[in-house]
Amino acid sequence: MVIPEIELKRLGSEYAEKYGxxxxxxxxxxxxxxxxxEVVEQISWIKNEPDWMREFRLRALEYFQRRPMxxxxxxxxxxxxxxxxxxxxxxxxxxxxxxxxxxxxRRTFDRLGIPEAERKFLAGVGAQYESEVVYxxxxxELKRLGxxxxxxxxxxxxxxxxxxxxxGTIIPPNDNKFAxxxxxxxxxGSFVYVPEGVRVEVPLQAxxxxxxxxVGQFERTLIIVEPGAYVHYVEGCTAPIYSAASLHSAVxxxxxxxxxxxxxxxxxxxSKNVYNLVTKRAAAYRDATMEWVDGNLGSKVTMKYPxxxxxxxxxRGEVLSVAFAGDGQHQDAGGKMVHVAPYTSSQIxxxxxxxxxxxxxxxxxxxxxxxxxxxxxxxxxxxxxLDEHSRTxxxxxxxxxxxxxxxxxxxxxxxxxxxxxxxLQSRGLSEAEAMSMIVNGFIEPITKELPLEYAVELNRxxxxxxxxxxx
Amino acid sequence: xxxxxxxxxxxxxxxxxxxxEILRGVNLVIERGEIHALMGPNGSGKSTxxxxxxxxxxxxxxxxxxxxxxxxxxxxxxxxxxxxxxxLAFQYPTAIPGVTMANFLRLAVNSVxxxxxxxxxxxxxxxxxxxxxxxxxxLRMEESFASRYLNEGFSGGxxxxxxxxxxxxxxxxxxxLDETDSGLDIDALRTVSDGVNRLFNPTMALLVITHYQRILxxxxxxxxxxxxxxxxxxxxxxxxxxxxxxxxxxxxxSRFAEAAS
Ligand SMILES: Nc1ncnc2c1ncn2[C@@H]1O[C@H](COP(=O)(O)OP(=O)(O)OP(=O)(O)O)[C@@H](O)[C@H]1O
Ligand SMILES: [Mg+2]
Numbered sequence: 001m002v003i004p005e006i007e008l009k010r011l012g013s014e015y016a017e018k019y020g021x022x023x024x025x026x027x028x029x030x031x032x033x034x035x036x037x038e039v040v041e042q043i044s045w046i047k048n049e050p051d052w053m054r055e056f057r058l059r060a061l062e063y064f065q066r067r068p069m070x071x072x073x074x075x076x077x078x079x080x081x082x083x084x085x086x087x088x089x090x091x092x093x094x095x096x097x098x099x100x101x102x103x104x105x106r107r108t109f110d111r112l113g114i115p116e117a118e119r120k121f122l123a124g125v126g127a128q129y130e131s132e133v134v135y136x137x138x139x140x141e142l143k144r145l146g147x148x149x150x151x152x153x154x155x156x157x158x159x160x161x162x163x164x165x166x167x168g169t170i171i172p173p174n175d176n177k178f179a180x181x182x183x184x185x186x187x188x189g190s191f192v193y194v195p196e197g198v199r200v201e202v203p204l205q206a207x208x209x210x211x212x213x214x215v216g217q218f219e220r221t222l223i224i225v226e227p228g229a230y231v232h233y234v235e236g237c238t239a240p241i242y243s244a245a246s247l248h249s250a251v252x253x254x255x256x257x258x259x260x261x262x263x264x265x266x267x268x269x270x271s272k273n274v275y276n277l278v279t280k281r282a283a284a285y286r287d288a289t290m291e292w293v294d295g296n297l298g299s300k301v302t303m304k305y306p307x308x309x310x311x312x313x314x315x316r317g318e319v320l321s322v323a324f325a326g327d328g329q330h331q332d333a334g335g336k337m338v339h340v341a342p343y344t345s346s347q348i349x350x351x352x353x354x355x356x357x358x359x360x361x362x363x364x365x366x367x368x369x370x371x372x373x374x375x376x377x378x379x380x381x382x383x384x385x386l387d388e389h390s391r392t393x394x395x396x397x398x399x400x401x402x403x404x405x406x407x408x409x410x411x412x413x414x415x416x417x418x419x420x421x422x423x424l425q426s427r428g429l430s431e432a433e434a435m436s437m438i439v440n441g442f443i444e445p446i447t448k449e450l451p452l453e454y455a456v457e458l459n460r461x462x463x464x465x466x467x468x469x470x471x
Numbered sequence: 472x473x474x475x476x477x478x479x480x481x482x483x484x485x486x487x488x489x490x491x492e493i494l495r496g497v498n499l500v501i502e503r504g505e506i507h508a509l510m511g512p513n514g515s516g517k518s519t520x521x522x523x524x525x526x527x528x529x530x531x532x533x534x535x536x537x538x539x540x541x542x543x544x545x546x547x548x549x550x551x552x553x554x555x556x557x558x559l560a561f562q563y564p565t566a567i568p569g570v571t572m573a574n575f576l577r578l579a580v581n582s583v584x585x586x587x588x589x590x591x592x593x594x595x596x597x598x599x600x601x602x603x604x605x606x607x608x609x610l611r612m613e614e615s616f617a618s619r620y621l622n623e624g625f626s627g628g629x630x631x632x633x634x635x636x637x638x639x640x641x642x643x644x645x646x647x648l649d650e651t652d653s654g655l656d657i658d659a660l661r662t663v664s665d666g667v668n669r670l671f672n673p674t675m676a677l678l679v680i681t682h683y684q685r686i687l688x689x690x691x692x693x694x695x696x697x698x699x700x701x702x703x704x705x706x707x708x709x710x711x712x713x714x715x716x717x718x719x720x721x722x723x724x725s726r727f728a729e730a731a732s
Contacts, residue, residue, distance in 0.1 A: 424579075426525045427553055427575075428550055433582070434550075437570050437575065443569070
């Protein structure tokens, strides 16, 4: 795939202009700061949830309170749970047309180009603003085929059996501190169900927007892909720039059944005050394929290691991860592959770029359970440093309990070569253009996997990051 | 005497790298419509001169000037020089993984075109593709070349062709070809030389760095210079190249030593 050339020159705007704007706070309900039983009960009450969900939340809250902060990975010491608002209801009800939304919210999504993208190349869109999904749509023909794409709260009400069967089974509430937090206060997110044999050829997209200061967003996504089905789900996320920290802590659970395939693409571009602590995990059954394509550009701190549990022979897992850590950012990203069954295969390709004081770390795990013979697993992590101060680390964990396996691992660290910059500049490219081009080339193995529009978006975001970087 | 600014002039250029002086007083004047050849033994400083002309940031200039259209360009970054119409075909072109020729070339062509001919002179994707196809044909290169990654895995000859392809698209007024002939097979040398000749016009000038007489049979210089130890030791007409081919550099060295002593 050839990505159309981008006129880097025209990109005069910065994050602040394009994504960093904020709306006045006009809410139907805003919880008080801090987290306790009362806040959780309140969320559940406002959502008018069944008892089992309320109990699920309260149990999770206990797990959350009991668990210590993780001490590995990124520095979370500045994250103050008492300063965060855990739930904001922005509108009275959800719209199925953009016109139904309050003016300021509609304008926000317009500026972010979501309605336009929907018209052009998406099969369905969910748009979340603060804690609730304010807009949802799915093409009629997909509805007729039995595809379900609704927000998670609606799913709890309208598809209780399906939700109850799978919710919290892939990532139990006590999995880790942030999964517990999400399980206690989750709101919004997507529920996707693709019936047997149905192929959703155009992507479904969810867009997450935080607007208020000091707020947490805790969406919860559950995707079920029945045998032989296919779906590509894409999420994008942005927020205004505040000095106080915001928190985004999502849980994404995916079940990919026999012969099915699911691809989950993220372009994370949070503003640089957001802690992005996300748990994503999929279970892939016989001959199923799960692919995580993960682009992390924004946030102050990201800790995210999309995982695939390869449950039955023939299952295949893939993580393609790009992380860009600019000044003051720490991207701690990677992937996990857990080979439970024999004859399963996995691949993790991670490309990280560190600029200025930015730090990008690869953290990954390949685990092969006893009895999972004839496993093939491959890990490639390449780091690119843009200048003297930038930093990268690699933590490639391997836990192999079986002998008859084939495991590959390669890691490279490189600097942007002066010779490359000079070569491109000697052809008339400015230093920033040359940098962007080298970086885009570096991540090309991943961008070529993206739908064109997202590839262009990713390259454009990198060009934006690069503008400030050269003097 | 008709006082006219030459297209390109080097005045008493002393330059080096990491404190090591390599160019030790180079003087050269090149007028529009001229082709100059620069020869000289390995390590004498030919590529260094080419890099300094193009503005490689690692080279230090201790003294002297490089005038392009009368302006001293030594303070300008390489991209500005390129946008003024200077071009260097590299002896060892650099690979840029993941960047396709087409993407790179379009950005390069348009930044140079906008600077030289005006903001509105950028090519649309369609116009660019047409131009690219035309130049590829001229150099007998496969169209699929455009979707390959820049210089990555290119054979020696392919790299050299790709350099001339870039020259064809960027339409420089002054181009330095650093050993473009080495690595080309006999047919490729002819194709590439034909290409260069077709690009050449009386408003531009060329400096052709080479070790061999052969390319000069196709791209015919009016002047031949021999660099020895960071200086232009001898200059002459095309016959000088033939003489060198016959006698080797020792002959120049001894003559230069005599002249210097
Ligand atoms: N980065 C560098 N560090 C140290 N010495 C250098 C460097 N680059 C070039 N030199 C030295 O400068 C001298 C001139 O090199 P240059 O490449 O200009 O020669 P040349 O005339 O182009 O040779 P050739 O015909 O082999 O291409 C050589 O002695 C070379 O080793
Ligand atoms: Mg040389």
